Structures are given as structure tokens and as C-alpha cells.
Amino acid sequence: MSYLDTTADVYRQAAQEPQVGLCCTTNPVWQLPGLSIPKRMLAMNYGCGSTVNPRDLTNSPTVLYVGVGGGMELLQFAYFSRRPGAVIGVDVVDEMLEASRQNMETAEQENDWFRSEFIDLRAGDALHLPVEDEGVDVAAQNCLFNIFKADDLRRALQETYRVLKPHGRLVMSDPTCEQPMSDELRADERLRALCLTGSLPLQEYLNMITEVGFGTVEVRAKRAYRVLAPGHYATDELIYIESVEVCAIKDPMPADGPCIFTGRTAIYYGGEELFDDQKGHVLMANQPLAVCDKTAGALLALGRNDIFVSPSTFHYDGGGCC
Missing domain, CATH: 3.40.5 (Ribosomal Protein L9; domain 1)
Incomplete structure (x- = not known):
């Protein structure tokens, strides 16, 4: 079984029985006028931050969200793009797609403005996105890409770059860690699936983003996320993990290198x-x-x-x- 299979199993279980705290979001849930988030959807908020920012979402953009979870951020994106198929949700776990679909039906009952047809749920994965070239204005993922090992992370970034329109935005929230981790921690597939031991140093994370061609990168927030303590994990020292929110923009690459804010x-x-x-x-x-x-x-x-x-x-x- 590969680490991706382990990840799929973890989130298959999380789809069938919501697990509050599976990931630990580091900022309050957006409270928007007229937006009601169903309780089950909120309980399935398996992210470490937020990828929903109103300044990315003007003019009713087409949005791709990879790794749907319970669908909360899909619903939040639909708040800004209220038209059929405006928000595309992709997930490799069938049970998670079904859970999200059910949550959307509840959301439609709780929100007068919302229609389930605003959301287009598709089976697929981040390494082979079922989306045409330059088909979306905004792509987003929350606490997913940190699970990937280096080659797969590079492929996932290349795929999102492919599907974005020129000047489109890839908005991400992932854990990062500046301290080295033991080989035992890095090899623990379940801890990687839980968004802990795949965490990269921030500069390495940013380098991988710019290496696929993103000419502008914004580091929008960095917050405390988790600690791995001796006696609980295979480490001799306390390891501190942060979450970072980043927007990578598909601007042309400047001759003197990327602009990183x-x-x-x-x-x-x-x-x-x-x-x-x-x-x-x-x-x-x-x-x-x-x-x-x-x-x-x-x-x-x-x-x-x-x-x-x-x-x-x-x-x-x-x-x-x-």
C-alpha cells in the first residue's frame, strides 16, 4: 500500500464518520451575510487554514477546489460565484464526494440563495486533474499538498498551473516546519496523511511553487499549528509546526526571478x-x-x-x- 492509499483510507473513514479535529484549522470560519454552514459540513472542515479570500473572488470566477472534505469551502466559494458549475470540486475518495454531495443538499435547504447545481463534483486527483487547460480562474487546496512527497508535489503544482488561466490564482493552506524530522517520522504514512510529517520548510515550499512557473507569490498568513512532542512521537525534541496561507499567481516570470511577498x-x-x-x-x-x-x-x-x-x-x- 502506498502513502496515497493510506491517505485515501484515512479520509474515507473521515467521510463516513465526521472527525472534528482531524485537522486543526487555525483561523475562524468565515461568517458571511446570509451564509449558513450545516453542522455536519462544519464538523468535516479538514483544513489547517482558509483559502477563501474575497479579493480573489471578484467577477464571479470559476473556481477549482481539490480535496473537497465536507464541502465547506466549496459552499463559501459558491457564495461569490452563484451560477451553475461555477465551483468544481475534485476528490479521489468516492465516499468524500458523496458526503459533500449530501451536505450540499442540506446547505440548499438552509440557504435561500444556494443551489446544489452551483457545485460540480468530479472524481479525480490532484496529480491528474479532470479539468481542461486554462479552464479556471482560481484553484485552491487546503491541507492537501503537504501530504505529497516531492515528485508528487511537483506534479500537483504543475497540474494546477496547467488548469489556471493567465494571471489566475492558486490559493493554498498547508503546514510548514523549519526543524528537521527523523526518518521514522517522515516514513510514517498515517502521520503524513494527518498533515503532520510531510511539512516542508517555508522557503523550500515557496521554491517548489516558483519552480513550476508562478511569477508572483504572496505569503498571506503564518500561524501556530501543532507540536510533535517527545514521548508521543519519534522525536528527541519538541517539533513546532506552523500553517501558512499562500497565493501563487500565474504571472509571467520576471527576468530577475519571482516576486515573493x-x-x-x-x-x-x-x-x-x-x-x-x-x-x-x-x-x-x-x-x-x-x-x-x-x-x-x-x-x-x-x-x-x-x-x-x-x-x-x-x-x-x-x-x-x-
Whole structure:
């Protein structure tokens, strides 16, 4: 049995009997006007964060969601795209697709605006998406890609890149970990399926995203997620795991490399009205500007004593330099 088979078994059981806390979401569930989330759907919220952000969802986009769970984020996406087939949900576990379908029927009873036909549930997996090239505006996954080993993760990222339209967005929430893990932990297929021991260091995770071609990446949030403690897991030290929310945009790759926003800000405080680096970045006096890591590094390299560049906050919400 492969680790993917183990993962399918874990979530087959979770579809048949909801398991609150299977994953531990790190932020409150979106409360939107007129949106009622069925109790069973909420109990099947098997994610570590959120991939639903209103600024990604203007103009009724077509959305692909991989790994449907109980369907909560499908329903939230449909809130912004209220038309037949606007939200495509893909899952490899038949029982999870059926559970999600049943939850949508309940959601239709609880929400006057919602129709089950807004959701298009499809059997398939992240490595072979049943979606045409450049067929969706937004793709999303929550606590799924961290389960994959390196080759499969690369394939999953390539598949989502394929199905996105130009300038489309891949929105993800995954656990990350900066500490090394033992071979025993890495080899534990059940712990990998539970979104624990597949966690990569953040920079490695970002590198894999940009290597498939995404020209812009936004790190929108980073939060505490879990700990693996000695005596409970095969580790001699306490291992701290965080969850990260990332948006990768299918922009053309800049000649000097991707623009990765990790929540850095530049402030010009010199005596002039503005500072222009002659590379497309204008800093107005005493006005903070969000900058990508590449621009932050270039500004620091100037060695000026009238420009402040903050460290990464790992919180970015738009309005940046690029």
C-alpha cells in the first residue's frame, strides 16, 4: 500500500464518520451575510487554514477546489460565484464526494440563495486533474499538498498551473516546519496523511511553487499549528509546526526571478518628496509601501540611511510594489 492509499483510507473513514479535529484549522470560519454552514459540513472542515479570500473572488470566477472534505469551502466559494458549475470540486475518495454531495443538499435547504447545481463534483486527483487547460480562474487546496512527497508535489503544482488561466490564482493552506524530522517520522504514512510529517520548510515550499512557473507569490498568513512532542512521537525534541496561507499567481516570470511577498515594508524618510529607484519603485516620503523580498533586498543593498525596510511579517494583503 502506498502513502496515497493510506491517505485515501484515512479520509474515507473521515467521510463516513465526521472527525472534528482531524485537522486543526487555525483561523475562524468565515461568517458571511446570509451564509449558513450545516453542522455536519462544519464538523468535516479538514483544513489547517482558509483559502477563501474575497479579493480573489471578484467577477464571479470559476473556481477549482481539490480535496473537497465536507464541502465547506466549496459552499463559501459558491457564495461569490452563484451560477451553475461555477465551483468544481475534485476528490479521489468516492465516499468524500458523496458526503459533500449530501451536505450540499442540506446547505440548499438552509440557504435561500444556494443551489446544489452551483457545485460540480468530479472524481479525480490532484496529480491528474479532470479539468481542461486554462479552464479556471482560481484553484485552491487546503491541507492537501503537504501530504505529497516531492515528485508528487511537483506534479500537483504543475497540474494546477496547467488548469489556471493567465494571471489566475492558486490559493493554498498547508503546514510548514523549519526543524528537521527523523526518518521514522517522515516514513510514517498515517502521520503524513494527518498533515503532520510531510511539512516542508517555508522557503523550500515557496521554491517548489516558483519552480513550476508562478511569477508572483504572496505569503498571506503564518500561524501556530501543532507540536510533535517527545514521548508521543519519534522525536528527541519538541517539533513546532506552523500553517501558512499562500497565493501563487500565474504571472509571467520576471527576468530577475519571482516576486515573493512575505510581508516586508519599505519607508523612505529622507528630505525629498519621494525616492525613485529608477526600477519602477517609487517611495513617497513617510508612506509605507509593501515590497517583495527581491525589492527589499535591492533597497537594502543601496546602503542608504533614509530608507527603512522591515523584516518579514509573513502577513501580506496586497498593495505591493510589483
